[in-house]
Amino acid sequence: MKKAYLYIAISTLMFSSMEIALKMAGSAFNPIQLNLIRFFIGAIVLLPFALRALKQTGRKLVSADWRLFALTGLVCVIVSMSLYQLAITVDQASTVAVLFSCNPVFALLFSYLILRERLGRANLISVVISVIGLLIIVNPAHLTNGLGLLLAIGSAVTFGLYSIISRYGSVKRGLNGLTMTCFTFFAGAFELLILAWITKIPAVAQGLTTIGLHQFAAIPILVNVNLNYFWLLFFIGVCVTGGGFAFYFLAMEQTDVSTASLVFFIKPGLAPILAALILHEQILWTTVVGIVVILIGSVVTFVGNRFRERDTMGATQPTATVTDDEHVTATAHAVSNQEN
Numbered sequence: 001m002k003k004a005y006l007y008i009a010i011s012t013l014m015f016s017s018m019e020i021a022l023k024m025a026g027s028a029f030n031p032i033q034l035n036l037i038r039f040f041i042g043a044i045v046l047l048p049f050a051l052r053a054l055k056q057t058g059r060k061l062v063s064a065d066w067r068l069f070a071l072t073g074l075v076c077v078i079v080s081m082s083l084y085q086l087a088i089t090v091d092q093a094s095t096v097a098v099l100f101s102c103n104p105v106f107a108l109l110f111s112y113l114i115l116r117e118r119l120g121r122a123n124l125i126s127v128v129i130s131v132i133g134l135l136i137i138v139n140p141a142h143l144t145n146g147l148g149l150l151l152a153i154g155s156a157v158t159f160g161l162y163s164i165i166s167r168y169g170s171v172k173r174g175l176n177g178l179t180m181t182c183f184t185f186f187a188g189a190f191e192l193l194i195l196a197w198i199t200k201i202p203a204v205a206q207g208l209t210t211i212g213l214h215q216f217a218a219i220p221i222l223v224n225v226n227l228n229y230f231w232l233l234f235f236i237g238v239c240v241t242g243g244g245f246a247f248y249f250l251a252m253e254q255t256d257v258s259t260a261s262l263v264f265f266i267k268p269g270l271a272p273i274l275a276a277l278i279l280h281e282q283i284l285w286t287t288v289v290g291i292v293v294i295l296i297g298s299v300v301t302f303v304g305n306r307f308r309e310r311d312t313m314g315a316t317q318p319t320a321t322v323t324d325d326e327h328v329t330a331t332a333h334a335v336s337n338q339e340n
Helices: 002-016 020-026 031-057 063-090 095-099 103-113 121-138 146-173 177-199 202-210 227-254 262-279 287-314 322-340
Strands: none
Touching: 002 020, 002 227, 002 262, 020 031, 020 063, 020 095, 020 227, 020 262, 031 063, 031 177, 031 227, 063 095, 063 146, 063 177, 095 121, 095 146, 095 262, 095 287, 103 121, 121 146, 121 287, 121 322, 146 177, 177 202, 177 227, 262 287
């Protein structure tokens, strides 16, 4: 159990510093370029773990799997994470971190709308509380950065959609959460690379510039990828993107789903504190109140999940004995519910 809490602590620190690191890299890299680089590096970091999981189950990837990865890569890396990266360039890292942390709320709504899953009482209460916290932070009556808020919320909504697609796909295709995440990153990075090449076509680049989308015109790929920025890229790609997920999955293997998900419940509170200390960002009182409200919603979800898992364990324990391998497989599948 001590190992599990160590993994959770490392993963929490990595995820909570994500927006700060990306903000610091924003002046040297195009937002889409940085997205491409970090997810490609992250996929490489996760690859040994994913291959081990496939080997343990005797599973080989087929064309249907890659079609699923192409879809999840599109929704996660190209749409959601591009919106997220753009939000960080135009808004405070602390604000983006908190707003993006609300993505499980949207995942719950999509699970109800798309998968027709019933919302439990705790989840429903959590959704309402989190939306209230979101409105307090956004403060519609006094919007100061509408574009940043719109991009951050759009990123959270589409990541919630990705979570449901990933969950449905992993169950249907028999793939665990780690494998889904690794190859989603690979597919998304490859799709971004193709798009970057397309934006270099003179007519396309000129057209994008004309309509004001200069950040999407002639997207660089290897510009500033050198020793001067080695440690920054190493931290973003290896530590934050790859390491954050790797330690999260390791925690999943050592403990239960709810305990491992503490990573994402702590992030809304820790990320703004780190942003204030490192980037000297000013945190408004409305943001503090909103963070507290969202954390209360997270606690409601956490407690509800703990009780539900306890009831499930109590109901199944007398009739079946679960082996260690089965436990690992079951918890890995449950990751699809908890991804960010």
